Amino acid sequence: MTFATTDLCDDHPQLLDDGRLAILPPGYKHYGRQVTFSGRVTTLKVFEDNALVRSTLEAPGNGNVLVIDGGASMRRALVGGQLALLAQDNGWAGIVVDGCVRDSDEINACEIGVRALGVHPQKSAKKGVGERNIRVAIGGVFVQPGDWLYADADGVLIAQQKLA
Known part of the structure; x- marks a missing residue:
């Protein structure tokens, strides 16, 4: 699928007006080789713990995008090079992290798209605390499974329906 977020916004002003199409705030940095990516959303809500991230990415992605509400924590990374490779190998289109990633050179070698607030060298906890497939808030935007x-290079959109 070829698209531009600018065109999607221009083509669907009514969805923007009524909230069925939302734009994540600027500030999410791009990692991975796929600058442009799209897919149906799977959600996680975790805080400085990525055990659920790993178990989710171990399952077939079927072209989906994993959206991780990490509480915007800038104290630990939720995704690193091993998880990005796992996501690539299991068919995930991308990952959006409301938090940090690490191993950015390794992530940048993967054929997926990743957006995150930044990088942090410290790994996360592995207690398995969190929730899967619930409504989350990313940068003030509600995202549902x-x-x-x-x-794409211009931004990240969340739509309640597939856009043509």
Whole structure:
């Protein structure tokens, strides 16, 4: 699928007006080889613990995008090079982290798209604390499992329906 987030916004002003299409705030940095990616959303809510991130990415991604509400923590990384490679190998289109990643050179070698607030060298805890497939808030934007995410160099969109 070829798209531009600018065109999607221009083509769907009514969805923007009524909230069925939302834009994540600027500030999410790009990692991975896929600058442009899209897919149906799977959600996680975790805080400085990535055990659920690993178990989710171990499952077939089927072209989906994992959206991780990490509480915008800048104190630990939730995704590193091993998890990005796992996501790539299991067919995930991308990952959006409301928090940090690490091993950025390794992530940048993977054929997926990743957005995150920044990088941090410290790994996360592995206690398995968190929730899967619930409504989350990323940068003030509500994201539901089954929504559609569209990301490119100009931004990240969350749509309640697949956009043509």
